[in-house]
Amino acid sequence: MPLLRSADPVTADAVRLLSAIGDTLGGHGLGFGMRVASVAANFATHRGCPSDMVAASFYAGALHGIGAVRMPVGLDVSERDTAILNWDVPVHGARIVAAMSGLPAATSDYIRWHRESFDGTGYPDRLRWNGIPHAAMAINAVRAFVEALESNGENASPAEALFALVGDTGKTFSIEIVREFRSFFAEYPETFENPADVAWETTGFDAFGSVGTLCAEIDARDERTRGRGARLAHIAAAMAPAAGLDPERAAHAARLTALGRLHETLPGDDYDPLSRLGRDARAADARTAERLLGVSPTFAEFAPALGAVAEWFDGTGLPQRRKAGDIPPLARLLAVALAGDAMDALAQRTVTDNLPDIPVRLAAAAGKQFDPAMVTAYVAARAGV
Amino acid sequence: MIDLNERTRRISGSRLADLFFARDITSVVDPFMGMPNHLNYLKRHGITVHGGDLVEWFVRAGEGMIVNDFTVLRDSEVAEIVEMLPGRIYPLDLFKGWDGVFFSEEQCAYLGVWHSNVHNLRSDGQTGLAVIGLWHVLCYWLQKGHAPDEMADVPPSELAWRYIRETERLVCTNNARNTVRRADFNSTLSARKADCVYFSPPGKNAMKKADARVWMWEAWWQGNPYLNIEQYYRDTVFGQRTSDDGSYDRAISTVLAAAQDYPFVIVQTTAADAPRFERLFAPHRTAVEIVAPYPEEVYVIGKN
Numbered sequence: 001m002p003l004l005r006s007a008d009p010v011t012a013d014a015v016r017l018l019s020a021i022g023d024t025l026g027g028h029g030l031g032f033g034m035r036v037a038s039v040a041a042n043f044a045t046h047r048g049c050p051s052d053m054v055a056a057s058f059y060a061g062a063l064h065g066i067g068a069v070r071m072p073v074g075l076d077v078s079e080r081d082t083a084i085l086n087w088d089v090p091v092h093g094a095r096i097v098a099a100m101s102g103l104p105a106a107t108s109d110y111i112r113w114h115r116e117s118f119d120g121t122g123y124p125d126r127l128r129w130n131g132i133p134h135a136a137m138a139i140n141a142v143r144a145f146v147e148a149l150e151s152n153g154e155n156a157s158p159a160e161a162l163f164a165l166v167g168d169t170g171k172t173f174s175i176e177i178v179r180e181f182r183s184f185f186a187e188y189p190e191t192f193e194n195p196a197d198v199a200w201e202t203t204g205f206d207a208f209g210s211v212g213t214l215c216a217e218i219d220a221r222d223e224r225t226r227g228r229g230a231r232l233a234h235i236a237a238a239m240a241p242a243a244g245l246d247p248e249r250a251a252h253a254a255r256l257t258a259l260g261r262l263h264e265t266l267p268g269d270d271y272d273p274l275s276r277l278g279r280d281a282r283a284a285d286a287r288t289a290e291r292l293l294g295v296s297p298t299f300a301e302f303a304p305a306l307g308a309v310a311e312w313f314d315g316t317g318l319p320q321r322r323k324a325g326d327i328p329p330l331a332r333l334l335a336v337a338l339a340g341d342a343m344d345a346l347a348q349r350t351v352t353d354n355l356p357d358i359p360v361r362l363a364a365a366a367g368k369q370f371d372p373a374m375v376t377a378y379v380a381a382r383a384g385v
Numbered sequence: 386m387i388d389l390n391e392r393t394r395r396i397s398g399s400r401l402a403d404l405f406f407a408r409d410i411t412s413v414v415d416p417f418m419g420m421p422n423h424l425n426y427l428k429r430h431g432i433t434v435h436g437g438d439l440v441e442w443f444v445r446a447g448e449g450m451i452v453n454d455f456t457v458l459r460d461s462e463v464a465e466i467v468e469m470l471p472g473r474i475y476p477l478d479l480f481k482g483w484d485g486v487f488f489s490e491e492q493c494a495y496l497g498v499w500h501s502n503v504h505n506l507r508s509d510g511q512t513g514l515a516v517i518g519l520w521h522v523l524c525y526w527l528q529k530g531h532a533p534d535e536m537a538d539v540p541p542s543e544l545a546w547r548y549i550r551e552t553e554r555l556v557c558t559n560n561a562r563n564t565v566r567r568a569d570f571n572s573t574l575s576a577r578k579a580d581c582v583y584f585s586p587p588g589k590n591a592m593k594k595a596d597a598r599v600w601m602w603e604a605w606w607q608g609n610p611y612l613n614i615e616q617y618y619r620d621t622v623f624g625q626r627t628s629d630d631g632s633y634d635r636a637i638s639t640v641l642a643a644a645q646d647y648p649f650v651i652v653q654t655t656a657a658d659a660p661r662f663e664r665l666f667a668p669h670r671t672a673v674e675i676v677a678p679y680p681e682e683v684y685v686i687g688k689n
Binding site: 080083084091094095109112113119120121124125126127128129130131132133166167169170171175178179 | 389390391392393394395396397398399400402403420422423425426429521524525528529531532535536537548551553554557678679
């Protein structure tokens with residue numbers, strides 16, 4: 001893992017998690033963004049860049065893919081239209097990062113222009129030649145290199161990956177940047193990927209706030225879940241004291257449930273949350289969230305709970321068929337809150353006049369799907385809210 | 386081998402979009418548009434755009450990616466552009482003046498073929514797209530002249546095919562009428578109304594220092610390898626007498642006066658020149674704001 005000298009551990013962990021979200025959205029393996037960040041920072045150091053540029057290159061490398069969170073999902077459009085929509089991913093990423101305080105100033109613009117091509121055929125702005133910031137092109141070169149390295153899987157050969165850059169000299173990459181990368185590569189044939197040592201004081205970076213904002217963006221991709229994180233956080237915080245949990249921690253965990261929904265299609269919520277239909281999809285969401293949270297020590301404490309929100313109290317849930325007390329209390333709390341919110345959303349979309357009130361239906365599932373104590377806490381909190 | 390400019394202006398459509406959205410600007414006129422990639426970005430994001438320039442190939446490019454909402458070049462049509470068609474007589478020596486100086490004999494022959502094929506295209510939209518695609522080929526060749534061993538050898542027709550096919554993605558619609566015209570700034574500004582005038586002003590003596598990749602492509606479009614684009618600007622306010630500060634300031638003031646009726650004027654400049662533009666804005670605008678993301682990318686925004 002890359003080192004972030006002087007950056008506080010919570011910031012570093014938040015960046016890791018945000019980077020992992022970008023990786024998932026971009027279809028890469030977890031760790032891709034951090035690998036790009038590390039090589040980009042080392043490359044910037046090799047080029048003799050000042051420390052703020054090295055740090056900006058690191059953060060831009062780590063967060064280069066998060067703009068995809070603003071891409072619409074479930075659209076039935078042609079390959080051409082999809083490609084054109086993707087041109088906006090770097091701009092979305094730049095806007096998201098610009099709204100985060102504490103990161104180096106140039107980070108957002110490095111993200112904005114990291115997919116521009118030297119010959120003027122890149123995106124989003126079709127900048128050309130020296131109009132593209134050198135550092136942004138360097139990040140693109142590193143991204144292409146790491147991508148080529150990953151695409152070869154176990155047979156990965158850095159020398160072959162380097163060819164991905166060399167073959168595009170004068171098109172995607174300037175002659176200078178390829179020369180510089182070759183010199184970097186030659187000078188550090190074994191260690192070029194060693195963790196970057198980035199000196200940057202991230203003052204004012206709101207780690208939980210930034211992650212929460214991105215989670216809200218994930219929720220907003222789907223009309224059914226728009227604003228869900230905020231609603232869940234509110235109700236989870238209200239339920240927490242009755243369940244013997246910390247309200248702030250419960251609210252954070254509630255927002256993080258969005259991490260499970262980084263799919264192209266989101267079928268899970270089309271079913272009644274009290275039915276077994278859609279249980280596989282909900283369990284898959286839970287696993288995705290758990291896997292993502294696992295990359296970041298600060299947020300990993302939420303992983304077991306987020307991974308178990310689709311378990312049923314009677315032991316017939318998924319993915320591990322855990323029962324009653326084996327399910328973390330936070331997961332039991334979130335399971336009720338998620339179901340309540342999904343039923344509210346369903347009631348807004350469809351006619352549910354013939355169904356009993358939501359508290360009544362939840363109470364009927366207590367002991368089977370839900371922890372009865374959590375249902376009681378939910379009903380009380382709902383009445384209070 | 387010809388010198389290529391070290392510096393390239395960063396005209397970013399996405400940055401302009403950020404500035405426009407923050408100010409509820411929904412339409413823009415750029416009287417010095419150059420290669421209108423920024424207008425294409427703005428069009429794609431719902432802004433109504435109008436552009437003008439005196440260099441004709443810029444206007445042709447604008448017809449391809451600004452005015453044109455639907456027309457693309459299909460594979461068969463691209464094929465008819467990039468290669469010699471049987472039975473047609475081509476002016477293979479049209480660009481012989483560049484042979485051995487800037488390009489090889491084969492490249493010059495292709496430039497003649499493409500000139501003929503593009504001038505025979507049926508629609509302005511297709512012509513514009515072909516002009517953009519083939520310009521990238523010219524740029525590639527000139528760049529390769531500087532680093533022959535480091536850039537891949539790609540057959541001319543293959544390179545042209547790749548770049549022309551790529552332009553297809555520039556075609557989009559914003560459900561508005563977007564225009565480009567070959568005209569000076571006065572005609573462009575008086576022809577259209579919009580929320581904002583944006584321009585990146587020509588530098589002092591810009592016409593004499595025009596990038597080879599710009600003037601050579603105009604020469605190609607006109608079919609005259611000896612063309613000098615200085616003549617286009619001779620009778621404009623940015624003509625021969627803008628080498629001194631006073632004349633240049635007067636030229637800028639004339640443009641700002643012509644944009645008087647527009648609610649916003651945004652001028653893109655550098656940190657070094659921003660105070661000059663701020664001063665020039667004063668007689669024409671009630672409020673002036675500076676947005677400076679980088680020293681080489683500064684926006685002076687005047688509002689009425």
